[in-house]
Amino acid sequence: xxxxxxxxxxxxxxxxxxxxxxxxxxxxxxxxxxxxxxxxxxxxxxxxxxxxxxxxxxxxxxxxxxxxxxxxxxxxxxxxxxxxxxxxxxxxxxxxxxxxxxxxxxxxxxxxxxxxxxxxxxxxxxxxxxxxxxxxxxxxxxxxxxxxxxxxxxxxxxxxxxxxxxxxxxxxxxxxxxxxxxxxxxxxxxxxxxxxxxxxxxxxxxxxxxxxxxxxxxxxxxxxxxxxxxxxxxxxxxxxxxxxxxxxxxx
Amino acid sequence: xxxxxxxxxxxxxxxxxxxxxxxxxxxxxxxxxxxxxxxxxxxxxxxxxxxxxxxxxxxxxxxxxxxxxxxxxxxxxxxxxxxxxxxxxxxxxxxxxxxxxxxxxxxxxxxxxxxxxxxxxxxxxxxxxxxxxxxxxxxxxxxxxxxxxxxxxxxxxxxxxxxxxxxxxxxxxxxxxxxxxxxxxxxxxxxxxxxxxxxxxxxxxxxxxxxxxxxxxxxxxxxxxxxxxxxxxxxxxxxxxxxxxxxx
Numbered sequence: 199x200x201x202x203x204x205x206x207x208x209x210x211x212x213x214x215x216x217x218x219x220x221x222x223x224x225x226x227x228x229x230x231x232x233x234x235x236x237x238x239x240x241x242x243x244x245x246x247x248x249x250x251x252x253x254x255x256x257x258x259x260x261x262x263x264x265x266x267x268x269x270x271x272x273x274x275x276x277x278x279x280x281x282x283x284x285x286x287x288x289x290x291x292x293x294x295x296x297x298x299x300x301x302x303x304x305x306x307x308x309x310x311x312x313x314x315x316x317x318x319x320x321x322x323x324x325x326x327x328x329x330x331x332x333x334x335x336x337x338x339x340x341x342x343x344x345x346x347x348x349x350x351x352x353x354x355x356x357x358x359x360x361x362x363x364x365x366x367x368x369x370x371x372x373x374x375x376x377x378x379x380x381x382x383x384x385x386x387x388x389x390x391x392x393x394x395x396x397x398x399x400x401x402x403x404x405x406x407x408x409x410x411x412x413x414x415x416x417x418x419x420x421x422x423x424x425x426x427x428x429x430x431x432x433x434x435x436x437x438x439x440x441x442x443x444x445x446x447x448x449x
Numbered sequence: 450x451x452x453x454x455x456x457x458x459x460x461x462x463x464x465x466x467x468x469x470x471x472x473x474x475x476x477x478x479x480x481x482x483x484x485x486x487x488x489x490x491x492x493x494x495x496x497x498x499x500x501x502x503x504x505x506x507x508x509x510x511x512x513x514x515x516x517x518x519x520x521x522x523x524x525x526x527x528x529x530x531x532x533x534x535x536x537x538x539x540x541x542x543x544x545x546x547x548x549x550x551x552x553x554x555x556x557x558x559x560x561x562x563x564x565x566x567x568x569x570x571x572x573x574x575x576x577x578x579x580x581x582x583x584x585x586x587x588x589x590x591x592x593x594x595x596x597x598x599x600x601x602x603x604x605x606x607x608x609x610x611x612x613x614x615x616x617x618x619x620x621x622x623x624x625x626x627x628x629x630x631x632x633x634x635x636x637x638x639x640x641x642x643x644x645x646x647x648x649x650x651x652x653x654x655x656x657x658x659x660x661x662x663x664x665x666x667x668x669x670x671x672x673x674x675x676x677x678x679x680x681x682x683x684x685x686x687x688x689x690x691x692x693x694x695x696x697x
Contacts, residue, residue: 241574242565245558329670331656333582334599367602370670375600 221262224255228263229272230383232285243273243283252376290352296391300441308388308441312434315385316427318377319362323422325369327414335415338364342407346400354400355390359383361407365426368414388437399436406432470645471683474652474694477642479687481612481628482593488524489614489626492517492536502619506538509623510549521553522561530634531555533564533605536616537578538624539588546570548578554605554629564605576603586691587613587625593689598632598658598669608632610660612688632669636661648697649680655691 228249231237243249243264250260264283267273275283291299330338341364344357359382366378406429413422495516500509510517513536521534535552548568555561567574578584583596597610609629616626630638643650643663651662651673659671667673675682675695684690 241567247558325670329658329672331658331672333585333656337577337580363602367600370598370600370608372600372608375602 220255220259221266224253224259224263225266225270227253227380227383228267229270229289230387231379232272232289237285241285243285245282253380290350290355291387291391293391296387297444300388300437300444303441305438305441308434308438311381311385312430315381315430315434318374318381319365319426319430320423322362322366322369322371322374322378323410323414323426324419325371325374326365327417327419327422329370330368330414332415334368335411338368338411338414342411343404345407346404348400351390351395354395355386358390358403359386365410365414385433385437389433403429403433468683468696470642470650471694471696473645474639474642475683475685475687477639478685478692482614482687484524484528485593485612485614485626485628488520488534488628489616491520492626493616493618495520496536496616496618496623500618502621506541506549506623507547509618510536510538510551514551517551518553518563521551524628525553525555525561528628530630530638531628532607532609532631532634533629534627535564536624536626537584539622540579548576549624550576550578552605567603574603578604583611583613583627584625586689587615588622589615591615591617591622593687593691595654595660595688595691597654598660601629605629610635632660636669646696649678650694650696651675651680653693653695655693660692 228237228243237243244252246257246260246264250257253260255263264273264275267283268275272286272289273283274286338361341357341361344361345354348354348357362382363375363378366375369375406425409425410422410429413419413425492513496509496513499512499516504512517536524534525531533552533554535550537552538549540546540548547570548566550564550566550568552564552566553561554564566576566578569575570577579588581596583594586592586594586596591614594613595610596613598608599610600606600608601611607629609631611627611629613625613627615622616624639652639661640663643652643661646663649662649664649667651664651667652660653673653675654660657672657674659667659669659673661669667678673695675693678695680695680697683694683696685692685694
């Protein structure tokens with residue numbers, strides 16, 4: 199994840215600047231989690247040690263990230279027994295912010311995001327097909343159609359994300375769920391920010407979700423993995439197309 | 450000739466005598482639910498003593514909070530394999546439909562602490578617990594139940610099973626008392642018992658989900674049909690028959 203407005207980083211980076219950069223990167227990732235509704239306004243962030251583990255960074259780096267979030271007015275920190283960091287604002291990237299983010303990411307990086315998402319997503323779909331029982335699928339069915347009943351891009355992104363996370367929940371693997379949470383916080387703002395909302399793509403995404411649910415409900419792991427692979431590929435390729443069109447020379 | 454209850458009992462005794470390992474597993478579940486019942490009775494008596502019959506569940510939870518804390522904490526201290534304990538109240542009709550939960554959880558850094566769930570139905574992270582199997586199966590019916598294995602996403606976010614019993618206060622069901630056990634801890638408890646079986650042995654839920662077993666061919670989370678694997682089945686009455694021992 200890159201920080202916005204930083205398309206041309208200077209070549210040599212001092213140790214100090216690198217540290218601050220890491221803080222900003224972690225702040226961006228936490229911001230994405232909040233944008234997606236994985237962390238809600240008013241909610242207390244998990245303890246620092248736990249949060250650092252979740253994001254795979256050192257506690258010191260996480261603290262720098264929290265400092266950035268405080269400066270941005272996204273969290274406040276209270277001291278004392280009932281203290282902790284609380285979310286006070288849930289930002290969804292503006293069109294300008296996501297355009298800048300897309301320009302900062304290379305096609306190869308987006309492809310890598312796709313590859314990682316498929317590795318995790320297809321496996322969660324296969325395991326969910328093997329492990330989920332009927333009664334636990336009602337919620338997944340509900341979530342599958344959340345993308346078309348959302349009023350804004352931000353809520354659609356959140357609904358989309360929740361669907362993928364629920365598949366991971368049904369897979370019953372904490373490692374994969376944790377990986378999926380991280381991937382969703384990166385991928386979903388990109389998928390939903392680029393003019394996707396209201397352009398009929400939500401219906402296409404919903405169709406993919408329903409195909410995944412049908413395969414999981416049928417207990418067909420191979421088909422579930424295949425459906426998930428096709429879904430993620432289509433999503434990320436739309437993002438890559440959006441990036442390419444942003445950068446197409448105007449004639 | 451129809452078997453009389455006495456002779457059925459006698460047959461059961463005979464088969465039990467042949468299978469002391471089943472008896473050991475069965476005792477574990479009987480004990481686990483007896484412990485939950487003891488906690489539940491204690492919680493309900495406490496709630497009854499601090500409230501009047503007109504109080505709704507929001508008031509009950511508020512009036513009972515300190516006592517629930519004391520009892521849940523004590524339970525967790527006395528039962529190291531339990532990860533969480535408390536009372537989940539049925540959502541009050543007259544309380545804007547918000548959820549009401551008094552839950553205490555073990556945490557490596559915070560110790561035993563009160564777990565804050567998303568209880569606002571309009572919120573993104575609403576913990577819609579009345580749709581979860583443990584609530585559906587226990588509230589109203591009053592039967593014991595084991596739910597899982599499942600990742601309690603938006604709940605305690607752990608891979609657990611949940612044991613439940615109904616809580617009745619002033620003669621009225623108000624919710625359920627529950628105990629969470631992390632799957633790794635459940636395994637530590639049950640594996641020694643399963644390893645006493647001479648052949649393959651596994652504990653499965655009504656959904657066919659494996660809770661624990663003594664073989665790598667059946668692992669927690671796998672879904673199986675014991676009969677197709679040539680396994681005999683013995684439902685565990687203490688669990689509301691939500692768990693069955695399947696063995697060779």
